[in-house]
Amino acid sequence: MEFRQLTIKDTQAYYDLRIEALKNNPDAFATRLEDALKNPIEKTAQNLAMKNAYTFGAFSEGRLLGNVTLVRNLAPKLHHRGSVYAVYVTPSERGKRLASRLMHQLFEFAKKMHGLERLDLAVASENKAAIALYEQLGFEKYGTDPQAMKTPEKYIDENLMVKFL
Numbered sequence: 001m002e003f004r005q006l007t008i009k010d011t012q013a014y015y016d017l018r019i020e021a022l023k024n025n026p027d028a029f030a031t032r033l034e035d036a037l038k039n040p041i042e043k044t045a046q047n048l049a050m051k052n053a054y055t056f057g058a059f060s061e062g063r064l065l066g067n068v069t070l071v072r073n074l075a076p077k078l079h080h081r082g083s084v085y086a087v088y089v090t091p092s093e094r095g096k097r098l099a100s101r102l103m104h105q106l107f108e109f110a111k112k113m114h115g116l117e118r119l120d121l122a123v124a125s126e127n128k129a130a131i132a133l134y135e136q137l138g139f140e141k142y143g144t145d146p147q148a149m150k151t152p153e154k155y156i157d158e159n160l161m162v163k164f165l
Helices: 008-024 033-038 041-049 098-111 128-136
Strands: 002-005 053-060 063-072 081-089 118-124 140-150 155-164
Touching: 002 098, 008 033, 008 041, 008 053, 008 063, 008 081, 041 053, 053 098, 063 098, 081 098, 098 118, 098 128, 118 128, 118 140, 128 140, 128 155
Parallel strands: 081 118
Antiparallel strands: 002 053, 053 063, 063 081, 118 155, 140 155
16 A cells, blocks of 8 residues: 555546545535536646645555545644545445544644644534544544535534644
8 A cells, every 4th residue: 555645647546536435425525526527627636736735645556545635724823723624535445444544644744844733624423433533543522513514405513623733
């Protein structure tokens, strides 16, 4: 298994895995599948090239199997904070500690970022497996965002979690 930061060369693989994630776990992400499919692949390339966003991936035999993104806040009063987004592992690889290993890659990278003191994330309150993983990794719940997301069928609450580096 190879773990590394994604580059613009990984655009197609990242786009494909992101579409898979939105199909398999629509309630876990703010982006809707139909909106992602409307965006040209160049939008994905732009996201990977952002100066304050860092996406890490796990590869096996050249295939991207999981990813996680860290976004550093640019506002001067919030520059000590980063947010974790888009955590996803393809179903065939779940239960193999791949998400945990990806998060540890992100932590090691984050600890080297000058002035970064904390990581924030929001996770669907019903996503018990993800919540257990984040707690195991040292994230603590500090609140709930009620009705954080809305689908045609329901509202989705999110747990707000923080990890101090």
